Amino acid sequence: MRKIFPAEELARDGRFIRQTNEQRMGDPRGARIAGGNSGDRLAKLTPELANGPDRARALMHGIFVGEIQALEGAGRTCWDFEVGEDVPLELKLDMARQCWDEARHCEISVALAEHMGTELGEYAENALLYEAACNPDPVLRLTGVNRALEGLAIDVFNTMKEFGNMAGDPVLEFCEDWMLADEVTHVKMGSDWLRRLTENDKERLDKALEFQKVVDRLFSFNGFRGEEDDSPIQLTRRFRELAGFSDDEIDEIADMSREARVEASS
Amino acid sequence: MTQVSVTPESFEMVFYDAAVIGEVVAEVAERLGFEETITLEIDERSPLGRSKITSYDPIELWVDGGALENTKRPRQFGTARARDTIGRLLLRILDRRSGRFNETPDDDELDLMQFAAWDVHCVGRLERLGIGGQRQRRLYQFRNRHGFSDVADAAFEQLWDSSELSWTEIERISGDCRTA
Amino acid sequence: MTETKRPREPFAPWDRRALPGLFDVDETAKRVGHYKWVELKLFEALGGWVATVPELDVKMRLGTHCYHHAWHADLFDKRLPELREMKTDRLTLPANDHMVAFIDAMTEPEEAAMTIEKLVGVYRVLIPHKIAAYTYHRNATSEITDMPTVRILDFILQDEFNDWREGEMLIQSMIETEEELDRAMIHQTKLEKLMLAAGGIAGPGSIGDPYVEIPEEN
Numbered sequence: 079m080r081k082i083f084p085a086e087e088l089a090r091d092g093r094f095i096r097q098t099n100e101q102r103m104g105d106p107r108g109a110r111i112a113g114g115n116s117g118d119r120l121a122k123l124t125p126e127l128a129n130g131p132d133r134a135r136a137l138m139h140g141i142f143v144g145e146i147q148a149l150e151g152a153g154r155t156c157w158d159f160e161v162g163e164d165v166p167l168e169l170k171l172d173m174a175r176q177c178w179d180e181a182r183h184c185e186i187s188v189a190l191a192e193h194m195g196t197e198l199g200e201y202a203e204n205a206l207l208y209e210a211a212c213n214p215d216p217v218l219r220l221t222g223v224n225r226a227l228e229g230l231a232i233d234v235f236n237t238m239k240e241f242g243n244m245a246g247d248p249v250l251e252f253c254e255d256w257m258l259a260d261e262v263t264h265v266k267m268g269s270d271w272l273r274r275l276t277e278n279d280k281e282r283l284d285k286a287l288e289f290q291k292v293v294d295r296l297f298s299f300n301g302f303r304g305e306e307d308d309s310p311i312q313l314t315r316r317f318r319e320l321a322g323f324s325d326d327e328i329d330e331i332a333d334m335s336r337e338a339r340v341e342a343s344s
Numbered sequence: 345m346t347q348v349s350v351t352p353e354s355f356e357m358v359f360y361d362a363a364v365i366g367e368v369v370a371e372v373a374e375r376l377g378f379e380e381t382i383t384l385e386i387d388e389r390s391p392l393g394r395s396k397i398t399s400y401d402p403i404e405l406w407v408d409g410g411a412l413e414n415t416k417r418p419r420q421f422g423t424a425r426a427r428d429t430i431g432r433l434l435l436r437i438l439d440r441r442s443g444r445f446n447e448t449p450d451d452d453e454l455d456l457m458q459f460a461a462w463d464v465h466c467v468g469r470l471e472r473l474g475i476g477g478q479r480q481r482r483l484y485q486f487r488n489r490h491g492f493s494d495v496a497d498a499a500f501e502q503l504w505d506s507s508e509l510s511w512t513e514i515e516r517i518s519g520d521c522r523t524a
Numbered sequence: 525m526t527e528t529k530r531p532r533e534p535f536a537p538w539d540r541r542a543l544p545g546l547f548d549v550d551e552t553a554k555r556v557g558h559y560k561w562v563e564l565k566l567f568e569a570l571g572g573w574v575a576t577v578p579e580l581d582v583k584m585r586l587g588t589h590c591y592h593h594a595w596h597a598d599l600f601d602k603r604l605p606e607l608r609e610m611k612t613d614r615l616t617l618p619a620n621d622h623m624v625a626f627i628d629a630m631t632e633p634e635e636a637a638m639t640i641e642k643l644v645g646v647y648r649v650l651i652p653h654k655i656a657a658y659t660y661h662r663n664a665t666s667e668i669t670d671m672p673t674v675r676i677l678d679f680i681l682q683d684e685f686n687d688w689r690e691g692e693m694l695i696q697s698m699i700e701t702e703e704e705l706d707r708a709m710i711h712q713t714k715l716e717k718l719m720l721a722a723g724g725i726a727g728p729g730s731i732g733d734p735y736v737e738i739p740e741e742n
């Protein structure tokens with residue numbers, strides 16, 4: 079088995095259809111995000127919207143394929159790097175633990191898809207998350223995946239948890255609550271390893287934070303994730319703090335989203 | 345054969361074919377017993393899934409491009425999705441023409457609960473005709489509007505399984521969840 | 525009132541644990557190091573394969589089992605300093621070159637169509653050999669002096685049995701034709717030969733030696 083397994087070759091059964099980044103970005107109606115398209119002025123995701131339940135369904139399917147890719151990415155980090163030469167054993171142990179967590183998240187997502195009436199593979203899949211997990215530098219990989227993407231997962235899960243709460247859906251709220259707890263742990267793993275592995279390497283730290291920004295920006299179309307009342311996905315300060323983000327870092331993500339929003343509306 | 349006029353005639357943002365769409369609409373219309381001309385206007389710029397009846401007589405329908413889209417393959421036409429969208433609209437027209445729906449408020453005056461309840465009754469019938477389906481998806485939508493409870497689930501069953509409810513009956517079944 | 529001055533045996537009548545064991549501290553450390561190396565190689569491979577298997581249930585099982593073996597590696601890693609090896613990497617070694625060849629061959633399959641080979645390598649060859657070696661160690665070591673290793677092995681064996689059963693059932697569910705059966709058997713034989721050369725996951729003597737020397741006839 080090769081080291082660094084390309085995103086295009088991620089193995090899926092016939093139910094799943096992959097959408098390439100070119101296709102996704104080339105959609106003149108705006109790239110799909112948060113159960114809608116970034117071209118629309120997406121309102122905050124609540125059950126009160128006429129298409130709220132359907133958007134939640136689509137978003138949940140996005141979460142499901144995201145969980146598969148998170149599982150695959152963490153698994154690859156166990157394989158792609160050598161203990162001692164590239165990474166400490168403890169980092170790999172964390173990644174193996176994450177594999178188990180993400181496998182459970184897949185199981186939870188499958189159950190939720192059934193609950194919400196979604197077929198597996200009902201929506202197109204893009205491999206953006208896994209692509210970040212192909213970075214050949216383990217520090218950059220963990221920063222991009224565990225801090226940027228899993229950080230986004232915190233925001234998404236919290237939004238979904240609130241959606242379940244507002245709709246009085248005990249199943250959705252219960253599931254999101256548990257997944258949220260795991261994701262905070264994963265983001266914290268990213269924060270801890272970033273600090274430990276770059277303790278005496280300012281250059282690598284800067285590179286990793288830059289990569290995190292690139293990934294964060296990729297997921298900031300239209301500022302769909304932000305702190306404004308009508309942001310489709312709400313930025314979650316409390317959980318991000320628990321996961322090792324400083325106030326400045328959270329402010330920076332909020333600013334980035336605001337800028338993306340202004341850019342999109344102009 | 346039912347005449348269907350689709351606008352626009354050609355698409356820039358999605359890979360749809362007006363002729364194919366016309367055929368699918370005509371097929372659904374014939375299954376439901378329509379013989380008149382149907383006009384369908386598509387807003388291809390919108391990937392959302394909204395749809396509405398802009399005129400009952402003559403029949404004029406309006407949909408977001410997204411309401412006809414194959415969710416597995418963005419920008420591609422989805423036959424099953426289109427059948428579901430068009431089928432629901434046409435059944436509502438049939439219902440209003442039946443005399444059983446004379447007291448139904450105008451479409452824009454219906455609230456989310458009423459819409460969800462009527463939709464369930466439409467899709468249940470469409471499924472039995474082999475046109476639509478996705479029972480669990482409709483149940484999830486219905487629960488979002490009527491509560492995640494046994495009462496709501498029983499109401500859903502009744503709406504889904506019945507073949508010819510009147511508006512008063514739909515209102516009562518939906519309303520019972522409200523009071524419960 | 526309980527009579528507190530009445531003497532009792534230090535070992536209760538039902539406690540038949542015996543002091544002697546087959547391994548001294550050095551031998552135990554060496555074996556534990558080999559076990560850790562195997563667990564490490566196994567969890568790395570399971571993690572790596574997740575992205576390469578299209579079957580959703582297999583994908584999720586591999587992800588789950590990946591952590592089980594990582595935890596085993598961690599348990600062995602933590603045991604080593606207690607066995608006088610402070611630099612645990614020094615003993616985290618394959619038993620011999622044949623064992624390296626075995627792992628190389630086991631982890632070679634990558635193609636999406638080779639899930640059967642991947643599963644056979646782990647669940648029909650490696651894990652049964654692990655169960656054998658761990659059981660031997662567990663039963664042959666001193667249950668008094670080396671109880672910390674016994675306890676670790678008991679936890680680990682519980683995982684191994686459960687994972688073996690799940691893996692074996694996945695294999696059985698995937699073999700639907702004679703051709704697939706042949707693929708499984710051929711791959712198993714190939715890997716078993718490498719394992720035979722290695723002498724087991726801890727090298728020759730992984731499960732002891734059951735043969736007796738026949739004394740020369742007069």
Ligand SMILES: [Fe+2]
Binds near residue numbers: 145179180183
């Ligand atoms: Fe997750």
Ligand SMILES: [Fe+2]
Binds near residue numbers: 228
């Ligand atoms: Fe995660």
